[in-house]
Amino acid sequence: MAKLTLERLHKRYGELSVVDDVSLSIADGEFLSLLGPSGCGKTTILRMVAGLVDPSGGTIRIGDQDVTQLPPNKREIGLVFQSYALFPHLSVAENVAFGLRRRGVSGNELKERVTSALALVRLSAYGERKPRELSGGQQQRVAIARAVAPRPRVLLFDEPLSNLDAQLRDEMQIELKRLQSQLHLTSVFVTHDQQEALSLSDRVCVLAGGRIQQIATPEDLYHRPANAFIASFIGKPNRLVGDVAERRGVGGVLAVGGFRLPSAQVDAPVGTEVDVIVRQEAVQVHRHPVTDGIPATISLRSFSGAHVQYVVTVAPGVELLAQAPSTGDAASLAPATQVWLDIDPAAVFALPKRETQKRETHA
Amino acid sequence: MNAVAPAARRRAWQDPALLAPLTILLAALFLAPLLLMVPMSFREYDPGTGVVAGSWTLENYSRLLTDEFYREVALRTLGLGLAVTACSLLLGYPLAYVIARGNPRWRVTLVLLVVFPMMLNLVVRSFGWIALLSNHGLINNLLVGLGLIDTPLKLMFNLTGLIIGLTHIYLPFMVLMLVSSIQGVPRDVEAAASTLGSSRFHVFRAVTLPLTAPGILTGSILVFVLTVSALVTPRMLGGPTYKVMATLIYDEYMQLLDWPSGSALAFALTVVVLAFIWASSRLAKRWGGMA
Numbered sequence: 335m336a337k338l339t340l341e342r343l344h345k346r347y348g349e350l351s352v353v354d355d356v357s358l359s360i361a362d363g364e365f366l367s368l369l370g371p372s373g374c375g376k377t378t379i380l381r382m383v384a385g386l387v388d389p390s391g392g393t394i395r396i397g398d399q400d401v402t403q404l405p406p407n408k409r410e411i412g413l414v415f416q417s418y419a420l421f422p423h424l425s426v427a428e429n430v431a432f433g434l435r436r437r438g439v440s441g442n443e444l445k446e447r448v449t450s451a452l453a454l455v456r457l458s459a460y461g462e463r464k465p466r467e468l469s470g471g472q473q474q475r476v477a478i479a480r481a482v483a484p485r486p487r488v489l490l491f492d493e494p495l496s497n498l499d500a501q502l503r504d505e506m507q508i509e510l511k512r513l514q515s516q517l518h519l520t521s522v523f524v525t526h527d528q529q530e531a532l533s534l535s536d537r538v539c540v541l542a543g544g545r546i547q548q549i550a551t552p553e554d555l556y557h558r559p560a561n562a563f564i565a566s567f568i569g570k571p572n573r574l575v576g577d578v579a580e581r582r583g584v585g586g587v588l589a590v591g592g593f594r595l596p597s598a599q600v601d602a603p604v605g606t607e608v609d610v611i612v613r614q615e616a617v618q619v620h621r622h623p624v625t626d627g628i629p630a631t632i633s634l635r636s637f638s639g640a641h642v643q644y645v646v647t648v649a650p651g652v653e654l655l656a657q658a659p660s661t662g663d664a665a666s667l668a669p670a671t672q673v674w675l676d677i678d679p680a681a682v683f684a685l686p687k688r689e690t691q692k693r694e695t696h697a
Numbered sequence: 698m699n700a701v702a703p704a705a706r707r708r709a710w711q712d713p714a715l716l717a718p719l720t721i722l723l724a725a726l727f728l729a730p731l732l733l734m735v736p737m738s739f740r741e742y743d744p745g746t747g748v749v750a751g752s753w754t755l756e757n758y759s760r761l762l763t764d765e766f767y768r769e770v771a772l773r774t775l776g777l778g779l780a781v782t783a784c785s786l787l788l789g790y791p792l793a794y795v796i797a798r799g800n801p802r803w804r805v806t807l808v809l810l811v812v813f814p815m816m817l818n819l820v821v822r823s824f825g826w827i828a829l830l831s832n833h834g835l836i837n838n839l840l841v842g843l844g845l846i847d848t849p850l851k852l853m854f855n856l857t858g859l860i861i862g863l864t865h866i867y868l869p870f871m872v873l874m875l876v877s878s879i880q881g882v883p884r885d886v887e888a889a890a891s892t893l894g895s896s897r898f899h900v901f902r903a904v905t906l907p908l909t910a911p912g913i914l915t916g917s918i919l920v921f922v923l924t925v926s927a928l929v930t931p932r933m934l935g936g937p938t939y940k941v942m943a944t945l946i947y948d949e950y951m952q953l954l955d956w957p958s959g960s961a962l963a964f965a966l967t968v969v970v971l972a973f974i975w976a977s978s979r980l981a982k983r984w985g986g987m988a
Contacts, residue, residue: 386888406891407899413892419885423907432903436894477889484893 336397336487337362338383338520343392345378345544352378354544356392360488363518367531370541371567376524379541380490383522384413396487407436412481416493418473420465426476427452427461433484451483452476454513471502475509482517491523495530503530510534528568532556540564557680558599565599565683570614572654578604578684588684591649593628597682608684616681617656619644619664620674627674630654632667642666646675738960748957757961767945767962774942775969777859778925784864785871785920786913793875811872819866823933826862827853830934854936862934863924870923871916878912879905907984914981918974925970942966 338360345353353375360366368376381387383394385406394402401409412433421429430448439447452458455475465473474494481489495503511534514521525531531538532552540547540555540563548560559565566573576590578600586600590610602608620627633653634645641657642665648654656675658664667673741752761767796807814822829835830852837849852858882905890900928943935944942962949959 384888384892386891405896406888407894407896409892410894411892413889415885415889417883417885419883419889421886421890421904423910432890432895433893436899480889480893 336520337364338488338522339393339395340379340383341393341395343379343382343394344390345375345382345387346390352544353382353389356541356544356546358539358546358549360520360522362520365514365519365521365523365534365536367523367525367535367538368541369525369528369531369538370547372526374541375544376526376541377492378544380413380492380522380524383488384411384490385409410484410487412484412486412489414474414477414481414489414491414494416496418465418470418477418497420473420476420480422465424465425461426457426463426465426468429465429476430461430480430483433480437484439484447483451479454482454516455479455509470498471506474498474506478510478513482513482519487520489519489521491521491525493524493526495525495527507533532568540567542567559683561601561685565611565685566609569681570655572612572614572617574610574612574652574654575687576608576610576684578602578606578608580604585679586684588682591652593648595628595677595682596626596679597684598680599682600684602684602686607687609687611683611685612654612677613681614643614655615657616678617646617654618676619646619656619658619667620676621664621667623674624676627676630656630673630675632669632671632673634669635667644673646673648675734956734960735964737956738964740957742955742957744953744955747954757958758965760958761962761965770940770942770945771965771969773856773940774925774966777856777863777931777941778921778973780856780860781863781867781924782917782921784860785868786917788864789868789871789875789916790913793872793879796872797876797879808873808876811869814865815869819929820933822866823862823930826858826865826930826934830858830861853934854939858934859931859939859941862930863927866927866930867920867923870919874912874916874919875909878909878916881912882908910981910984914978917977921973922970925966 340356340358343353343356343358344351356375356379358366368379370376378387382389385401385404385408389402392402393400396409396411421432424432427448430451431444434444434447448461449458452461455478457472457475457479460468460472460476465476468476474497477494495506498506507530513519514534523531523534532555535552537549538552538555539549542563548555548564550558550560555564556568559568565571574590576588576595578586579589579594580587581600581604584600585596585598586604588595588597588600588608588610595610595612597610600608619632623629628648630646630648632644633647636643637660640660642660644656644658644667646654646656654675658667664673737748738757739753739755741749741754741756743749761771792811796804796811799807827834831837832849832851832853834852836852837846840846841849852861886908887900887904890904891897895903925941926943927941928947931939931941932944932947935941940948943966946959946962946966949955949962
């Protein structure tokens, strides 16, 4: 294991800049996610680290070694692909042995390390099978064992869970967390799924348009997004339009569709029209009036397990997505019912109007 | 029992029904006449009177092993088949690789160039090779003129000539099979090998080549079968004396009118070809890990 440093990394295809001046340092044993919408450059960064794509500029360092010019086979990295990319003509055990053999491991040591790598992903009984005889989740676990077995200096994941169905994805996330706590691998995990990034990572790097938007712990990213793009990208946002009515420190009060909405983060002066982002999960529906509650009426109800989701109308033409626990007294409200909304100001963000639009088209 | 049943029933008879027209056509026009030739291959042939009715003999078959001339032609044909297959593979693989992996803008053009010779008549192409390969052909005249050799190389009426001519004619089949096979190798799997420490050569040897085994197999079978059954080119580049199985069978039928011997040779060739296909598929399956 070693730390990984990217310095002023660029990738251009003709006029198009895919990765734009990315500098990033990942500590020894740290798990960092590259999060962003498709086309934000995250996979390109990963492939440059792996040596599969040549950077147009900048330096990649593993430990103290400059690997920018090294071919992939000299970098001592492990890469886990979205498509699994197992060798279909080799058995599971031979897939895992592939990288070990390339490093000159043979005989009993080879056997032992293949066995322990398969045990790590709980596939000990499957060594003699061919990859195609395994399920998608099992195949991805083989791919992880194959990448981990040669003890790479850096482990790279290219959207490894995207091809799995939802339930399997959750299981694999836990599997990855467990692996991470056992092996302390320096890992870079590319994903477009914020939930994956938030739950797996020590730090998350949010990218848009080939540029780093914010690098922060999952908690900071969620509660203290650095800018409009991130606030609208993390969590489940309601998007509204309003005006800044008051400023109080970094926060303030917003006027949205006739009601006043306190906000913890307002990036615009008083009087300007702003985009308002209200996290869905921070809008609670109550059957009875609450302090500072905003009156609303139910428009639609949909059940989603632990929660019930509502579409509520707060003013003519202003709708919000809200939720309530699926067991409380607000669990089964019919349309047109009068309710009160309790909105956590910490989950309300106001951003200059143009900025959001620009960032989104850019992304 | 339920709504699924009719659909399942429909599917059950649909496949055979779709195959029926071709099956009937082949059975009536190909298989039946072919089977009629089976008894013929065991008949005696008397050069004066023709096929001796009611006679039974194994001599038409045993001749292939006992008669030196027949044996030589049979071995020559197999050798030719293997040599042409090997040459097509060696020449075709790099070409197919360039087509499959090179700039996509050139792909159509290159495939058209590969296919282009197939648009020319076989006789014309073979004549082209005669003009190039004969004792006073283009190649020999050039080499003698440059002073590289004193006497012309013998490039026709022998194995060399047939290998050159047939490789040229059947190379496109091999290339087309290989192109689609190479295109089917996932790039991620190759990338995975290189991140695991494989050099570019090792990636090719350990991943690309085994994964294209099915393409190599079908291409090889195709070229081998076409080569051992080729008639026109061996006749033109081999002349009347340098014979292969196909030209021999043709002569037995059309010139000697010895149908029993001709049929026996034809069946023997079929059996050998089937054995070759069987053996090579087993080999390729084991190698490509598909077994």
